[in-house]
Amino acid sequence: MTNNPLNGKVALVTGGTRGIGAGIALRLAxxxxxxxITYQHSADRAAVVAKQVEALGRRALAVQADSADPAAVRAAVDRTAAELGRLDILVNNAGVFLVGPVTELGPDEVERTIAVNVRAPYVAAQAAVRHLGAGGRIINIGSNVGERTVFPGLSLYSMSKTALIGLTRGLARELGPHGVTVNLVNPGPTDTDANPADGPNAAAIAGFTALGRFAEPAEIAATVAHLSSADGGYVTGAVVNVDGGFTG
Incomplete structure (x- = not known):
């Protein structure tokens, strides 16, 4: 492997302002x-990540887009290809985490979850295939609870992330003849500001992993980087659990 296996490539990471998304954006750079990267409200955070990408000697672009809006998702994909000259890698990372008893989560929560966690990756992939050539990559970011739900209140979120398994496998079959790979990365508990490793329930959550700890965003990003590179070129339709043994 060269020191810069993605030289000349252009990537779009949705929801790339913090946590796993920011970690992926910086590793690809x-x-x-x-x-x-796309962001919904956090323009300041997006600017910080963009400057970090540029400090690595790469071009950066921050695009405001609500992933619940299909037109905004398509526009973000097309703008990336137009302003950066091409598109090689799409990472569908943006998501919402709405939890609660099934008796309490109503139609608004269901619609928002499906719109962002399921429809947006489909729409983004649909837009991206017009730009991706042979060697293109689509990587969906799921969740460990898509395969193992250990706490109550996660039915809606788990359902939305499980849907990405079908999307990934279907797209892999459809796009394989064009030389485009499609994979799903399921992170386990990861130390972010939204889910800190020192949070009130962190010890219990970490206890469900074989390693007994949270991941760092960089550990999730490393797998995404591998799948994005030529070294990951024969992996497609795969569900890769980067979860410290949570689903083992």
């Missing part, structure tokens, strides 16, 4: 890619 470290590996040589120019990187676009």
């Amino acid at each position: 470290q590996d040589g890619a120019d990187v676009a």
